[in-house]
Amino acid sequence: MSKKIFQRISLLPVFILCFLSGPQNLHANSETGDSVSVIHKLHSEELVRGERLFYGLIYSGEKAVNCASCHNTRFSDSLNWNPDAYEISLKYKDLPVNDLSAVLLNPKGAKLSEVHNEFDLTEADVVLIKAYMDEIAVSGLVQAKPIMNKLILFIFMIIVIVLALAELIFIKKLKPKWIHLLLIMAALTYIGNTLVKESIAIGRSQFYSPDQPIKFSHTIHAGQNQTNCLYCHPSAEYSKSAGIPSANVCMNCHLIVRSGTHSGTWEINKVIAAYENNMPVEWIRIHNNPDHVFFSHAQHVSVGKVACQECHGEVEKMDRLIQVSDLSMGWCINCHREKEVEFHTNKFYNEYEDLAEKVKSGELDMVSVEKVGGTECMKCHY
Numbered sequence: 001m002s003k004k005i006f007q008r009i010s011l012l013p014v015f016i017l018c019f020l021s022g023p024q025n026l027h028a029n030s031e032t033g034d035s036v037s038v039i040h041k042l043h044s045e046e047l048v049r050g051e052r053l054f055y056g057l058i059y060s061g062e063k064a065v066n067c068a069s070c071h072n073t074r075f076s077d078s079l080n081w082n083p084d085a086y087e088i089s090l091k092y093k094d095l096p097v098n099d100l101s102a103v104l105l106n107p108k109g110a111k112l113s114e115v116h117n118e119f120d121l122t123e124a125d126v127v128l129i130k131a132y133m134d135e136i137a138v139s140g141l142v143q144a145k146p147i148m149n150k151l152i153l154f155i156f157m158i159i160v161i162v163l164a165l166a167e168l169i170f171i172k173k174l175k176p177k178w179i180h181l182l183l184i185m186a187a188l189t190y191i192g193n194t195l196v197k198e199s200i201a202i203g204r205s206q207f208y209s210p211d212q213p214i215k216f217s218h219t220i221h222a223g224q225n226q227t228n229c230l231y232c233h234p235s236a237e238y239s240k241s242a243g244i245p246s247a248n249v250c251m252n253c254h255l256i257v258r259s260g261t262h263s264g265t266w267e268i269n270k271v272i273a274a275y276e277n278n279m280p281v282e283w284i285r286i287h288n289n290p291d292h293v294f295f296s297h298a299q300h301v302s303v304g305k306v307a308c309q310e311c312h313g314e315v316e317k318m319d320r321l322i323q324v325s326d327l328s329m330g331w332c333i334n335c336h337r338e339k340e341v342e343f344h345t346n347k348f349y350n351e352y353e354d355l356a357e358k359v360k361s362g363e364l365d366m367v368s369v370e371k372v373g374g375t376e377c378m379k380c381h382y
Contacts, residue, residue: 050128061120081262089137111264157187209322223316336374
């Protein structure tokens with residue numbers, strides 16, 4: 001009981017601010033549409049309390065409410081179906097506190113009611129939480145620090161070589177010379193191996209999986225709903241690029257389907273907003289070839305009858321799309337050397353009469369892409 005009393009007393013400054021500022025401060029200005037809030041009058045200690053409420057570090061009522069357990073405050077490489085804290089903060093930044101209160105204290109919709117119905121927050125709590133969320137709207141999500149292990153080890157090996165040479169040439173206290181040579185050879189082997197691997201990897205982006213503006217799941221669309229790849233990417237049959245579906249294509253289904261299996265209405269509302277405002281969804285391209293490489297989806301999909309999964313992996317099992325193949329020249333050439341073309345049933349190959357005769361006579365068991373010019377330099381580099 002004493003804990004509850006202490007919590008209520010600690011919120012007295014907020015209640016006083018709300019009372020002195022008047023109830024109009026919890027609403028949007030009806031003439032300008034601007035949000036006028038007591039948030040601007042809160043002290044730093046109260047903003048810290050708002051942050052602690054958001055992270056569930058202090059109790060409000062009978063139990064803590066941890067907003068961050070569902071809504072990311074950091075960038076993540078895994079798919080969280082709930083909107084991140086930055087998205088929510090942007091949406092409510094210029095809206096009155098009552099709009100956020102309606103979602104937190106009086107949730108509507110199956111998904112919100114299921115999660116929020118046990119929240120025990122006061123209006124003063126919501127004011128403090130919104131104050132912290134306004135800070136997130138400015139600062140954005142926390143960036144993950146880059147892992148520097150390889151660089152640190154690389155520098156360490158250079159230091160080992162320098163110290164070993166200094167000992168061998170100048171200091172000369174360590175008598176067995178083979179120790180110096182062993183250290184130098186081991187360090188040079190690591191450095192050389194690292195340089196070769198990193199040089200080969202330049203320009204490649206295997207396992208690339210950026211955050212998309214909408215959490216689109218191929219598992220749901222291509223897997224569960226069995227939507228054909230060409231329905232969303234129709235230009236793959238006749239163009240270099242497979243194309244990115246416009247909001248019009250999405251709305252063919254989402255004129256009716258307005259609530260997602262996992263994300264509720266939040267993500268689908270982004271599609272609807274793009275469609276109604278005639279704005280494109282700015283999808284981030286994942287598979288990219290260098291500028292000096294020519295690649296045609298039409299040649300592979302229409303002529304070669306290559307399944308999407310052969311290059312893009314089992315996309316029907318991916319909630320978050322990722323680049324599976326490294327798209328290197330060696331990877332392409334190996335495929336062209338091993339891939340058998342539908343030589344007899346595909347009219348595209350009718351001009352190769354000499355190969356047809358060799359297959360008919362048994363001189364060739366199969367015709368690979370390489371046999372029809374698939375490894376010629378000028379096919380891809382011109």
